[in-house]
Amino acid sequence: MSTAYAVRDSATMLRRNLLHIRRYPSLSIMLVAQPIVFLLMFVYVFGGTLGAGLPGQEGVTGAVGRAGTGDRGDYLEFITPGILFMTVTSIALGTAISTATDMTTGIIARFRTMNIARVSVLTGHVLGAVIRTGFAVVIVAAVAFGLGFRSDAGPLDWLGAIGLLVGVSFALTWLTVGMGLAADSVETASNTPLFLVILPFISSGFVPTDAMPTGLRQFAEHQPFTPMIDTLRALVTGASAGTDLWLAIGWCALIALLGFLWSRRLFLRVPTK
Template sequence: MSTTYAVRDSVTMLRRNLLHWVRYPSLAIMLVAQPILFLLLFVYVFGGTMGAGLPGAPTGADRTDYLEYITPGILIMAVASVALGTAISVAMDMTGGIIARFRTMDIAKVSVLTGHVLGAVLKSLVAVVVTLGFAVLLGYRSDASVGEWLAAFGLIVLLTFALTWLTVGMGLAADSVETASNTPMFLVLLPFISSGFVPTDEMPWGLRHFAENQPFTPMIDSLRALTSGHSPGNDLWLAIGWAVLIAALGYLWSRRLFTKVPAR
């Protein structure tokens, strides 16, 4: 099958995926609302104390300083939340019989999964923009240039691409929609054990070692540097490396499962 047909079929599957979001908005609202709720919780419940305790914080630092510190981590959580929804959508397709039907049709097989991935990228960008908009309403401000913001959004897209392929594999491997909704939960929890909410220097040794060497920490540190107008240094290369590795493994796993695992 030619590349033209593959692109056409992928666009069709993308449109199908986005229509699901429009027709069944409850899941979309829940996934977008989750990072916003965390943003409100941490800023207004913990922000006053945590802002004053940040390393190098000026005298009189408050929840606004903490808002600027945690916003990159909350944006990563928004991406992870949408990725979790992708696992659920894929599992619904696998258990609802539609995948078996697609396999009998004269369409590019890659388009089925590509539609989910492209849809998740667009949904993640919407979630990130909405979450960032709420952060601005709460007082978030940035000294970053247009170029640095473009680099930050490029990193978010790359991370979205990586996490989506990983959760597509989880959705294909799950034996039920309930399993698919639980398996990716660690993606939402990992930002809490990173530099997203407190500096890793403040953690006990074992926890600090884990936090400093897991994928989300260099991603959050890179976003924080870019959105505050600073150079991310080696953190950016670590973040890109982790994202590329996760994307490659997720893609290979998903392709193998889609070919081998029968629809249920």
């Protein structure tokens, strides 16, 4: 089948997924509300204490000073990138659920009997999730700015931050599409990707990794989300991302490739009857 047909069929499947979002908005609302609740809770409940413990070095709080001189505003600046990543992972979790729903209702098996590009069924889910992630990130970022988040980043920094979030969303969505295809029920699909929601907590998203015990710090420093969050934090504060940028790009490429190959393999094994 030609590339033109694959693009056309992918656009059709994308439209199908966007229509589902419009007709059943409750899941999207819940997934967007979760990071907003975490943002409010961490800033207003824990922000004063955690902000006072932040190191005052440039690139972490955006100012130079001594440890223990931060406040709730500093913590808002520190935590916002982690919350934006939680938004991406929440939408990815919803993609696993929607994919599993298609599997359990038999619609994917039906699609496989039709004269359409097979890849379009999966790309429809992925592209729909990336678009939904974009809207969710805008909403959460608007809440953060409303709470007082400010940035010294320039246009190129913001363009890089958007590109990073799109790349992470693309990679994690392919991974969760595979989880949805592999799940034997919607309930299983809703639980399997939960580690993606937990990983930001065991990273530099909420506290500096230097404040963690040795074993936990080593795990946090070498798991994928830490260089991604550190890169986003540097971009939105106008600091230099350094080697974290290349680590983030590498992790995104690896996760996207493995997720795509896994999803494709599972999809081709779906019985047609």
